[in-house]
Amino acid sequence: MKTATRVETIPPITRAEVEGLARTEYALVAVQLRSLAAGDWSKPTDCPRWDVRAVAGHSAGMLATFTGYGTLMPAMTMATMAAKRAGGPMIDALTAKQVADHAALSTSELIDKVDRLGPQAARWRATRPSLFRRMPMTQEVGGEQERWRMGYLLDVILTRDPWMHRVDVARASGREMELTSEHDGRIVADVVADWARRHGAPFTLTLTGPVGGTYVSGDNGEHITIDAIDFCRTPSGRALGTGLLTREVPF
DSSP states (O other): OOOOEEGGGSOOOOHHHHHHHHHHHHHHHHHHHHTOOGGGTTOBOSSTTOBHHHHHHHHHHHHHHTTOHHHHHHHHHHHHHHHHHHTSOHHHHHHHHHHHHTTTSOHHHHHHHHHHHHHHHHHHHHTOOHHHHTOEEEEEETTEEEEEEHHHIIIIIHHHHHHHHHHHHHHHHTOOOOOOTTTHHHHHHHHHHHHHHHHOOOEEEEEESTTOEEEEESSSOEEEEEEHHHHHHTTTTSSOOOGGGGSOOOO
16 A cells, blocks of 8 residues: 655756656657547537647647747747737647647648747747746636746646646547656646645545545545546546545646
């Protein structure tokens, strides 16, 4: 039986980890997409209005956006302008354009793009200077505006996002998701720590499945047992939660 992990001992993802986690995740995205049958691409996902093909287009587009300032800055400018015209969030305008920009690619071209740009994006994210990483940004999470540093986006969110979309594609296609404790377990543990910081209440969380484990914070808190993947889906907004599982976490 595994020893329970005190949530406060889970280290934040460091800059030294960023490139390796991102490279692995981007490679797994390509492997998963390559395994799909022709009929899988049109299947609906947990993302409203997006089928598997649209999710893949977004994932490729987000990856490509973060390969250099020459791709990032124009994308952010156009998304900001589109959001103002539509009266909606910038991130919705950005992701919609990513889907649209990749809609004409064949599935093999889409996969090739992930293969080709994945290492470049991982390296670029990991090597941004401190001044850029300290830049402030805002993002809505659970109906509230949060103020982030760019480093949080680069180090954490941009790996969580394709990881969660890999979950979306696996569920839509009915195919098993490739999971390892070294990669997926590290991402799940970081989500647990982020979730715990956000609600601040005591708990004992037992995650089941290949990347499961038991996490504890404080004493005499809520006891929760749930599959590790379902746990991540719940604070992401993809599944309904009760109690502490109503606290959202950004992906």
